[in-house]
Amino acid sequence: MRANYASLKAELVKYLSPVVVVENNAVGGRFTLINKGVQIETVNPVPEYFELAKSIAHVPLGIYSVLAGYLADQVPNIPGAARIDPHDLDMVAFRTPGDKGWITPLNSYRTTLGSALTMLPTANLPADLDASCTRILTEAVKFIDTIVKAGSFDMVAFNRFAATVYPSIRVNMTFAATAQINGIEGLMKRWRTLIGEQAWSDLYVTVLSIWTTSELNQASIIIRRTMNQAKAATHLIDLPTVQTPSDPIAVALDNLARIVQDNVAAEMVFNADLKVADALKGKEDLLSDEILQQIGGTAPAARTAAFAAPAAGTCPITGHTATV
CATH class of the missing domain: 3.30.420 (Nucleotidyltransferase; domain 5)
Structure with missing residues (x-):
């Protein structure tokens, strides 16, 4: 068979x-x-600024990836602390307390971010996107310089930095989503014409x-x-x-x-x-x-969302209609 x-x-x-x-x-x-x-x-099909917007929006995650192993394995008093599984944190924070191994890779990443900040004006991004990218990069460099000089950091300090740049990350997400929608829908329209309605x-x-x-x-x-x-x-x-x-x-x-x-x-x-x-x-x-x-069991409830052709101005996920 x-x-x-x-x-x-x-x-x-x-x-x-x-x-x-x-x-x-x-x-x-x-x-x-x-x-x-x-x-x-x-x-x-997606315009280049999609990648630029997303890569800079990921900067806090990039910093976290360097620091994660050196985090204290105790959940601090930060917003949403109850959402962190203590066991998960204990596994992620696997480095010995006081280990300074994060300084060299973080300084290397800081060099990359500094170069990005210097080159940002040459990207010719829309004004709002340029401003949000500048804010993210500037705050990231400042955060790195501060903790490297101190030779220490904690989850509270990182959380404070991440919260500071979050509004700018949302701006980048908006631009990235628009770029992807326009790029993909434009390509699908062209291919639909190419192969014909019946095949499509x-x-x-x-x-x-x-x-x-x-x-x-x-x-x-x-x-x-x-x-x-x-x-x-x-x-x-x-x-x-x-x-x-x-x-x-x-x-x-x-x-x-x-x-x-x-x-x-x-x-x-x-x-x-x-x-x-x-x-x-x-x-x-x-x-x-x-x-x-x-x-004697039952299948778990499906978590996938149902889609339908949304009305103009309606979010295909939430079903909410945008207001002006």
Whole structure:
């Protein structure tokens, strides 16, 4: 069975069409259009300022990554302290108290941030984005200089720094989101015209991302709006991965072939039990329901959000309408 199943899947890959494969990356996503078995085009459609806005917004996380191992393993009296699992913190703060090993890598990162601050005017960013990036970089350099000079730091001091730059991070997030929406929707519109309305109505989209960004993935949210809404729920497929595969397109098509052939197999093999058929077509293991019955358990509630074509000015996640 497994050999025959694998053989069918390998052959089916050649006939998958049309398909858009999305590789999440630092520049807003790499998109490949495949039609009638041919890779038509691969594009990074998002404007460059997306990467600039996000990379600078991540500066506090960059500083944290250097300091994390040297944090005191006690939860301090900071806002939201109850949300920190003491055991998790104990594992993250694995360095011996008093260890100064953070100073050298943090000074190296400070050099990078200083260079970014010097070069920022040459990026020709919009005024608001330039101001927020300047604030983040300036405060980061100031924080690093302060703790390096003191030779010590604590979670309270870091939390205070992070809170100071948070409003500027929100500005960067706004610009990054706008860049990604405009870039992706523009590309989807062009590809839709290229392959025609009939083919586009049957479009499959596979989005590869690491697990931590797989739910409410930004690319998936945007692309869904451009698809045939009657099929988006089944034809937009998020593929969480442990790490970025060496051949993302091959991985995406292999998984899509499995999904497509299972969709048909479910109705042909299990037409006597539609519940089992739905399990084969979805993410459930075929034995999951039987196991739950035997142990007297119930399936956990799904955490994924339902999408529909939003009205103009409506957030596709919350359903709230913007006011001016």
